[in-house]
Amino acid sequence: MKRKSLFYIFLFLFLIIATGLRSLQINVLNLHIGAELSPLITTLIFILLIKKDSFKLICFNRFDIKTVVIPVLLFLLIIGIDFFIQLQLNLIRHPAIDGSFFTNLAILIIPFTILVGGFEEVAWRGYLISKIIQNRLTWSSLVIITGIMWSIWHLPTHFLKFENHLSIQYPLFILACFEIGIIISYLRIRTNSIIPAIIIHSLIAILYEFFFKPSGNYENYYFLTFPSVALVIMLIPPAFYYYKQGGKLYSEQLGTN
16 A cells, blocks of 8 residues: 555656646746657656666567557548548648648658657656556556646646637547547557557657648637547547457456456
8 A cells, every 4th residue: 555655656746747847848948849858857867766767667669560550540540530520610721732841741750759759658658657567556547647647747738829718628638638548558558668659649749730730710619620529539439449458458467367
């Protein structure tokens, strides 16, 4: 019981430090580029402070690329449908697919992967999931803890970006965090690597950054670029499926069957 209590204190401190650093970067230092660095910094702080921890807990391990094919195709399909819906509702502009578009995409794809996917997933699906496994928490606890921490950590950005309709957009964002988090947490458990989580997280960020350009028509707040209510609804079936599969796999690995 004492060990579990100390672990929950650890999680609380991790969240406070990571979110505080993000808020400092955005709201005080006005550094919007690289705000995703705070989970990485927080992870490094705790690994260096806790003697029993090591960088192996981040789980940069090799994995079978075939494990991510279906999830990647699934997200491409869902995001493609979301794009079509938002385009029809005139909430986004049709992107100008020209030479400069592909040039910018080629230049930014690696920084996006490192900054958005890499720096975040080092903490959420890397270090923290390893710590959760060490403490033998349940699969449901893993999903809830990482979903809540990932959602709260984004608050400084949402206060800035959606200040006029935060009460609508942020609950949708929380739901999307849980849905996406379930799928990439399953992949993390299955492959023992954070690389699949980085790939999918970065893919989502890149697609919404480059293809979902707001038109300025925000009459229906439920269909803002990310996440839209359509996206949240479409993610329910795969999130439920991977939640059930993840629970079975996680129990087998912990030997709790």
